[in-house]
Amino acid sequence: MLSAVSPNTDLASFHDHLKKSTRVLALLGAGLSASSGLPTFRGKGGLWRTHDAMSLATPEAFDDDPALVWQFYGHRRHMSLNAQPNPAHYALARLAEKMPGFQALSQNVDGLSPRANHPPGQLQLLHGSLFDVKCVDQTKCGYIEINYEDPLVPALAMPTGIDPTSDEARDAAVKSHDISDINTALPKVETKDLPFCPKCSQHLLRPGVVWFGEALPTKVLDNVDAYMRGGKIDLIMVIGTGAKVYPASSFIGDARELGAKVCVVNMDANDRPPGGWQEGDWFFEGDAAELLPKMLE
Numbered sequence: 082m083l084s085a086v087s088p089n090t091d092l093a094s095f096h097d098h099l100k101k102s103t104r105v106l107a108l109l110g111a112g113l114s115a116s117s118g119l120p121t122f123r124g125k126g127g128l129w130r131t132h133d134a135m136s137l138a139t140p141e142a143f144d145d146d147p148a149l150v151w152q153f154y155g156h157r158r159h160m161s162l163n164a165q166p167n168p169a170h171y172a173l174a175r176l177a178e179k180m181p182g183f184q185a186l187s188q189n190v191d192g193l194s195p196r197a198n199h200p201p202g203q204l205q206l207l208h209g210s211l212f213d214v215k216c217v218d219q220t221k222c223g224y225i226e227i228n229y230e231d232p233l234v235p236a237l238a239m240p241t242g243i244d245p246t247s248d249e250a251r252d253a254a255v256k257s258h259d260i261s262d263i264n265t266a267l268p269k270v271e272t273k274d275l276p277f278c279p280k281c282s283q284h285l286l287r288p289g290v291v292w293f294g295e296a297l298p299t300k301v302l303d304n305v306d307a308y309m310r311g312g313k314i315d316l317i318m319v320i321g322t323g324a325k326v327y328p329a330s331s332f333i334g335d336a337r338e339l340g341a342k343v344c345v346v347n348m349d350a351n352d353r354p355p356g357g358w359q360e361g362d363w364f365f366e367g368d369a370a371e372l373l374p375k376m377l378e
């Protein structure tokens with residue numbers, strides 16, 4: 082059912098409200114990094130078209146085929162390291178410097194907000210980071226490292242010459258391999274060539290991201306909880322996200338209950354907040370990289 086309310090698109094009224102605000106949240110999604118050249122989950126995912134990215138972002142997928150999942154994450158590490166933060170990442174980092182009561186809640190694992198020097202105390206990485214690498218055994222071993230190596234191990238090196246996200250990679254796979262699986266554009270990787278834990282040397286290392294079915298990091302949830310308990314919230318910006326993933330999407334309703342007005346920044350007018358538009362919401366349609374510097378100046 083489409084909500085009867087239609088959102089405000091007037092930038093001056095948004096600026097007025099932001100100027101009077103002291104406690105502001107921003108829920109960030111893959112659309113924030115789209116202009117940095119990183120594919121969104123729902124968009125054309127390049128090489129991973131034949132795999133729904135969500136189906137690879139699970140513990141079961143890793144148990145079932147750790148090499149394929151590591152190729153997926155090795156590829157995303159490669160793309161993220163070769164991408165640059167865009168003006169939207171910088172605009173949010175500048176807002177954090179000016180407004181101590183601003184917190185960014187990012188669903189992104191691409192490392193671009195930290196590389197835009199977003200103050201770490203004002204950035205909650207809800208779903209971890211591609212550059213945290215940890216032992217699969219976090220109960221007994223618990224090893225974790227921050228690692229920007231590309232490739233992480235030689236077996237995960239991107240094939241030189243062809244950009245694996247390009248159509249020629251797809252054509253190459255179609256021409257030279259079984260066309261049932263586009264991922265044959267990448268060489269077959271054996272488990273023995275995947276990264277193993279240097280501490281316990283028994284288990285594989287895994288990407289330090291939160292997979293579907295896994296709990297978000299306790300520390301991060303505690304930080305969000307403490308922020309929510311800090312009193313009235315003036316505004317939550319919902320930037321470049323379909324807000325379909327829980328519990329991240331639930332923070333929008335939580336903020337509304339604490340008085341926040343909602344401002345959506347999205348390329349797609351259909352990606353409205355959960356529960357639809359409410360009186361006083363803003364919607365700015367377009368590329369976050371274009372809009373945010375204007376909105377937050």
Ligand code: BV8
Nearest residue numbers: 110111112121122123188293294321322323327348368369
């Ligand atoms: C948990 C890290 C419990 C990995 C990610 C049924 C109903 C409700 C919930 C569930 C359910 N079944 C299961 C669940 C729970 C599940 C969930 O929500 N599933 C969804 C699919 C329904 N959630 C979980 O499993 C979470 N854990 O619940 O744990 C628990 C508790 C205790 C103990 C044990 C367990 C964990 C969820 C975290 C999953 N990990 N990422 C990785 O990245 O590989 S989620 C991943 O997908 C992203 O991080 C992000 O959150 C999500 C993708 O969403 P978006 O960021 O919105 O990206 P998307 O491509 O979808 O959209 C892009 C948007 O940008 C679009 O709107 C587009 O229009 C816009 N856009 C594009 N370009 C631009 C733009 N906007 C502006 N400018 C542009 N240029």
